[in-house]
Amino acid sequence: MSIAEGHLITSIVSIQSGQPFSPITANNRSNSGVAQAQQGDRVNINTTALLKAYPCTSQPGQPAAGANPCAYQPIVYNPNTVITDNPDHWFNPAMFSIAPNCTGPGLTNCSATVGQLGTAGRNILSGPPERNWDFSLVKDTKVGFLGEAGLVEFRAEFFNVLNHPNFSGDGLSTIVFGGGGSDLTPFSEAPSPHAGEVRKQLADNQRQIQFALRIEF
Numbered sequence: 133m134s135i136a137e138g139h140l141i142t143s144i145v146s147i148q149s150g151q152p153f154s155p156i157t158a159n160n161r162s163n164s165g166v167a168q169a170q171q172g173d174r175v176n177i178n179t180t181a182l183l184k185a186y187p188c189t190s191q192p193g194q195p196a197a198g199a200n201p202c203a204y205q206p207i208v209y210n211p212n213t214v215i216t217d218n219p220d221h222w223f224n225p226a227m228f229s230i231a232p233n234c235t236g237p238g239l240t241n242c243s244a245t246v247g248q249l250g251t252a253g254r255n256i257l258s259g260p261p262e263r264n265w266d267f268s269l270v271k272d273t274k275v276g277f278l279g280e281a282g283l284v285e286f287r288a289e290f291f292n293v294l295n296h297p298n299f300s301g302d303g304l305s306t307i308v309f310g311g312g313g314s315d316l317t318p319f320s321e322a323p324s325p326h327a328g329e330v331r332k333q334l335a336d337n338q339r340q341i342q343f344a345l346r347i348e349f
Contacts, residue, residue, distance in 0.1 A: 140270040148262040151301035152255035155228055155327075157311025162231065162249050174250040175228040175308050176318060177209040186232065186318050196320075203322040214257065219299055219330040223257055225308045225323030232318045259301030260330060267293045278349040287344040295339035303332030 157172035164173070176182065183206060189198020192205055209227040216224055231248040268289040275282045292298075308327045 138272040138274075140272075142268045142270075144264075144266040146262065146264040146266075150259035150261045152258050153301070153304065153306050154254050155223065155225075155252055155257060155308045156306055157230060157250075157309045158307050158324075159311045161311035164249060172307065172311055173231065174252040174254065176231050176250045177252050178206050178227050178229055178318075180208055182229070182318060183208065188319065192322070200317045200319065202319040204319065206319050211256075216328070218328075219260070219297075220328075222260065222304060222328040222330055225327040228252065228308050228323070229318035230309045230311050230321055232316065259304050260299035262298045263296050264298065265293050265296075266291050275347075278347070282347075282349040285344075285346040285348065287346070289342050289344070291340040291342075292337070293339060297333065298337050299330045300332035301330075303330055305329045305331070 155175050157175060159172055161173045186200045188200060188202035190196055190201040192203060194201075196203075204226060206229055207224070207226050214223050214227050216222060231250045266289070268287060270288075271286045273284045273286070275284050305324070305326045305328060308323050309321050310324070312321070
């Protein structure tokens with residue numbers, strides 16, 4: 133965009149959504165053998181009905197007791213707040229749980245024979261988006277002694293001018309639970325401390341500024 137004779141401003145704005153992914157367990161807990169592009173099963177989404185069906189009989193930090201010891205404090209899944217934008221935990225793992233292995237009323241029919249798939253949909257979450265703004269300012273000055281076409285061009289260029297951090301979805305840890313067979317009830321296994329951890333930034337992620345001077349004749 134030209135703002136005045138001899139002056140030019142240009143911008144390149146790039147906005148990309150994040151890569152979709154599924155929150156999963158580290159193991160094929162259901163023993164289904166169904167390929168899901170990754171090694172484990174998709175996890176459960178915590179609903180009000182699920183929390184009501186499996187009330188905590190002991191709280192996190194307490195000795196496990198009762199039929200449903202909770203190793204963490206589960207909360208109901210909320211699609212509007214599940215993404216935290218925090219690279220340490222890109223999503224809130226407390227909104228998920230492992231598929232239960234108890235089928236009877238009152239949690240009485242519990243066994244290590246797994247066989248339930250998680251309720252989370254495929255690719256329900258999105259990884260870090262990419263936002264970038266490159267900006268440049270150009271000033272052309274006529275210089276008579278260089279001839280009729282002579283000029284000096286000064287250029288200032290700013291890459292990622294807002295210094296916005298862009299993280300790579302390729303380094304995102306999507307494993308929420310181990311999903312071992314010995315964990316029977318939905319909340320009996322705490323989420324992995326690395327769940328939702330972003331481990332990579334995009335190359336050339338920091339703001340870069342460069343100046344150039346060109347003579348034409």
